[in-house]
Amino acid sequence: MKRPLQIIFLFLIPMLxxxxxxxxxxxxxxxxxxxxxxxxxxxxPNRDSLFEQLPFAKSPTERIRxxxxxxxxxxxxxxxxxxxxYKILDWARKNNDRIIEAVVSAELGFNFYDNGENTEGLKMDxxxxxxAEKTGNGQAIGIAYGNLASCxxxxxxxxxxxxxxxSLPYTHAGGQDLYYAYALDNLAYLANEENKKDSALYFxxxxxxxxxxxxxxxxxSRSLVRLGDIETNDKLKLKYYKAxxxxxxxxxxxxxxxxxxxxxxxxxxxxxxxxxGIFYAKKAFRLSEKRSLIxxxxxxxxxxxxxxxxxxxxxxxxxxxxxxxRDSMYxxxxxxxxxxxAFTDQQRxxxxxxxxxxxxxNLRMYLLTAVIAFLIxxxxxxxxxxxxxxxxxxLLNEQKEEIESQRDNLHKAFRExxxxxxxxxxxxxxxSLGELTAGIAHEIQNPLNxxxxxxxxxxxxxxxxxxxxxxxNVEEALAIADDIGQNEDKINHHGKRADSIVKGMLEHxxxxxxxxxxxxxxxxADEYLRLSYHGLRSKDKSFNxxxxxxxxxxxxxxxxxxxxIGRVLLNLFxxxxxxxxxxxxxxxxxxxxxxxxxxxxxxxxxxxxxxxNGTGIPDAIKDKIMQPFxxxxxxxxxxxxxxxxxxxxxxxxxxxxxxxxxxxxxxxEFIISLPIN
Numbered sequence: 001m002k003r004p005l006q007i008i009f010l011f012l013i014p015m016l017x018x019x020x021x022x023x024x025x026x027x028x029x030x031x032x033x034x035x036x037x038x039x040x041x042x043x044x045p046n047r048d049s050l051f052e053q054l055p056f057a058k059s060p061t062e063r064i065r066x067x068x069x070x071x072x073x074x075x076x077x078x079x080x081x082x083x084x085x086y087k088i089l090d091w092a093r094k095n096n097d098r099i100i101e102a103v104v105s106a107e108l109g110f111n112f113y114d115n116g117e118n119t120e121g122l123k124m125d126x127x128x129x130x131x132a133e134k135t136g137n138g139q140a141i142g143i144a145y146g147n148l149a150s151c152x153x154x155x156x157x158x159x160x161x162x163x164x165x166x167s168l169p170y171t172h173a174g175g176q177d178l179y180y181a182y183a184l185d186n187l188a189y190l191a192n193e194e195n196k197k198d199s200a201l202y203f204x205x206x207x208x209x210x211x212x213x214x215x216x217x218x219x220x221s222r223s224l225v226r227l228g229d230i231e232t233n234d235k236l237k238l239k240y241y242k243a244x245x246x247x248x249x250x251x252x253x254x255x256x257x258x259x260x261x262x263x264x265x266x267x268x269x270x271x272x273x274x275x276x277g278i279f280y281a282k283k284a285f286r287l288s289e290k291r292s293l294i295x296x297x298x299x300x301x302x303x304x305x306x307x308x309x310x311x312x313x314x315x316x317x318x319x320x321x322x323x324x325x326r327d328s329m330y331x332x333x334x335x336x337x338x339x340x341x342a343f344t345d346q347q348r349x350x351x352x353x354x355x356x357x358x359x360x361x362n363l364r365m366y367l368l369t370a371v372i373a374f375l376i377x378x379x380x381x382x383x384x385x386x387x388x389x390x391x392x393x394x395l396l397n398e399q400k401e402e403i404e405s406q407r408d409n410l411h412k413a414f415r416e417x418x419x420x421x422x423x424x425x426x427x428x429x430x431x432s433l434g435e436l437t438a439g440i441a442h443e444i445q446n447p448l449n450x451x452x453x454x455x456x457x458x459x460x461x462x463x464x465x466x467x468x469x470x471x472x473n474v475e476e477a478l479a480i481a482d483d484i485g486q487n488e489d490k491i492n493h494h495g496k497r498a499d500s501i502v503k504g505m506l507e508h509x510x511x512x513x514x515x516x517x518x519x520x521x522x523x524x525a526d527e528y529l530r531l532s533y534h535g536l537r538s539k540d541k542s543f544n545x546x547x548x549x550x551x552x553x554x555x556x557x558x559x560x561x562x563x564x565i566g567r568v569l570l571n572l573f574x575x576x577x578x579x580x581x582x583x584x585x586x587x588x589x590x591x592x593x594x595x596x597x598x599x600x601x602x603x604x605x606x607x608x609x610x611x612x613n614g615t616g617i618p619d620a621i622k623d624k625i626m627q628p629f630x631x632x633x634x635x636x637x638x639x640x641x642x643x644x645x646x647x648x649x650x651x652x653x654x655x656x657x658x659x660x661x662x663x664x665x666x667x668x669e670f671i672i673s674l675p676i677n
Contacts, residue, residue: 025205025227028212029243033250047084054091060099061175064139067100068178071107082111102132102140110147116328122151139179142170146179149186161190181211181219185226192230200230221248221256225263234271241267255295258284262298269306278306285318296325312464313480316457447494454487454494461487518557521606521674524566525551525597532573533595536581545580548596555599558606558676564649565674571646572610572670573597579614579668604676605656611669617662625660650674 050070057063070084085108092101105128113121125148132140149163164183171180188203204226211219221244228240245260265281268274281302288295300322307314388395461484468477526549536543573595580593598609617625626647650656654674662668 025208025224025240028208029224031212033243033247051084051087051091054088055095060137061139063097063100064103064143064176067104071104082108085111098131099135099137099140102128102135102137103143105131106140106144106147110150113151118151122148125151138170138174139176142167142172142174142176142183143179145170146182149183157190157193160186164190177210177214177216178219181207181214181216181223184210185219185222188226188230192226197230201227204230217251217253221245221251221253221260225256225260228263228267238264238267254287254290258287258295258299261287262302265299265302265306269302274306274310277302281306297322300325444498447498450494451491451498454491458484458487458491516559516561519560519562519565520555520557521560521565521608522551522553522555522599524562525549525569525599525608528566528569529573529595529597532570532577535574536577540581543577543581543584545577545593545595548594550596550598552599552601555601555606556676558674560654560674561649564653568646568649568672569597569608569610571643575643576610576612576614576668579616580612581614583614601676605673606676608672608674609669610672611667613667616664616666617660617668618664622660622662626658 047070050066054063054066054070057066067088070088085104089101089104089108092098092104106125109121109124109126109128111121112124125144129141129144129148132144145163145167149160149167152159152163164186167179168183168187170176171183184203184207188200188207191197191203192200204223207219208223208227210216211223224240224244224247228237228244231237231240241260241264245257245264248256248260261280261284265277265279265284268277268280281299285296285299285303288299300318303318304315304322307318461480465477465480465484468474468480529547529549533545533547576595580595584591584593593613595612596610598607598611600607600609626643647658650658650672656672656674659671659673660668661671
């Protein structure tokens with residue numbers, strides 16, 4: 001009997017909440033606006049003094065409370081504002097405090113995700129969850145689940161709901177008020193997205209009452225704005241939005257003020273009051289400029305709609321901002337990688353168990369099949385030997401006759417085989433040409449898209465310029481002209497980018513026409529090493545590295561094409577300096593970048609070694625680095641032709657060899673061997 005009563009009670013909760021909505025919300029708003037409730041946020045905390053208290057906090061609960069006071073009570077930060085996150089993380093690692101390390105890592109993971117680095121953020125949050133589970137601390141586990149849920153906004157509602165539901169019991173049992181309130185708020189939001197109004201209202205009322213009673217500042221304003229989203233009565237909706245904005249303003253909570261202002265702008269747009277909508281949307285956008293990428297998207301999108309047909313310049317401005325932020329934050333490839341990682345993590349245990357069971361089953365089947373196959377083969381061998389003994393002479397005579405009669409057929413088959421071989425070679429050439437063509441199209445498509453897009457924008461802006469000049473608006477015309485000039489610079493930049501790709505392709509496709517001549521490879525190695533180093537220094541003045549040369553003074557001159565060998569060494573040196581520069585950004589102050597070149601002789605060859613202590617090459621891609629168009633550099637920094645050209649010049653052009661030794665995270669060594677004669 002108890003089970004049916006519990007089910008009936010769960011259905012009645014939203015209905016009871018609906019009946020008490022107005023009284024509860026009005027009284028809670030008064031409490032939220034009272035001076036007593038707002039004393040907590042009126043003064044900014046002295047973060048350094050709070051950090052000094054951290055070693056003296058005895059319990060994990062007290063330490064977690066302190067770190068949220070230090071980093072900002074649940075408020076996301078831009079990547080530049082994570083100083084105290086890293087400071088606390090360093091302290092936790094030095095003091096072997098795995099609970100605090102898990103909590104801060106979870107917050108860092110979400111901040112990385114919130115600033116567009118989706119894959120890195122998810123990796124950090126999954127690692128934080130595993131760390132928290134090992135500690136067994138409910139607060140840390142609940143916080144890790146909450147940050148994982150936040151990482152899937154807005155791309156996957158089911159995963160958001162899954163992780164918030166996971167977070168709810170841990171945070172409630174552990175007394176983690178902030179994330180318990182967050183879980184209630186987000187479950188309300190997700191229910192509203194699924195048009196489950198009763199459930200949404202129940203969770204949001206519970207969240208608002210809890211955040212006011214427990215004085216969780218960041219949720220006071222947000223819950224009110226969410227109630228406005230759920231509410232269907234326009235007067236109540238506007239009332240909740242304004243109350244939420246007022247509380248956010250009093251508490252100096254920028255994130256929630258952006259949220260409330262955006263909803264007010266949307267409300268006024270929907271009700272035909274564009275001026276009021278523009279006022280609140282611009283207010284939200286101004287506040288978002290110092291925040292993360294995700295905060296810009298909704299205000300910018302609203303401003304596009306509000307300015308459309310009213311102000312073309314503003315429409316173009318906010319359109320560019322919106323698409324830049326949206327594409328950076330929610331690019332398809334990032335979302336695919338993010339969702340793939342999530343599903344992999346959820347199913348890892350089931351897959352491991354299934355694979356183990358399948359392996360054992362397959363092993364038994366393979367053993368049984370092998371035994372049966374062996375017995376069959378053994379029986380067949382005995383039968384065959386007996387048969388052969390009986391018919392040996394007869395078969396020999398028949399084979400002799402067949403050989404004589406089929407001699408002409410063999411000649412014909414040989415000719416057909418040669419024809420087939422020629423066709424296969426041609427097919428392989430065509431397949432290679434297809435791959436090369438696809439690579440060219442892929443590499444050159446991006447700069448051409450930029451050229452086309454900016455050209456179309458300029459065409460529209462020229463029409464606007466003419467219109468402004470006809471109207472006598474010289475200042476506006478000059479501003480448009482400046483924008484056209486900036487677009488032309490971008491067109492020129494991407495045009496040069498396309499030109500460099502085409503030139504690289506031509507270099508890759510044509511054989512060198514240079515003449516081989518006796519060359520001192522020590523001179524070339526030293527010259528191009530310094531040329532590469534100073535080339536990188538001209539782009540990045542802060543870059544420094546130790547250059548080590550170990551050149552054999554007795555190295556003989558050998559016949560090579562100097563320009564080709566110079567280009568080979570320049571490619572290798574550029575890659576080496578790039579690798580140490582990348583590692584220097586993450587390795588810390590104790591790391592000293594080094595690039596060395598060594599020349600020697602052995603086994604009738606001149607040997608050149610180029611070595612660095614940079615990021616190294618993962619084993620998974622070692623076999624691909626010499627392929628055309630394969631590159632690990634970001635878009636725009638490499639065409640993927642450098643090592644391919646290097647391989648062609650050394651192996652095909654000079655009859656030498658090139659070998660790669662590398663360990664990921666430790667460095668790489670390229671060894672070139674060229675014959676002396």
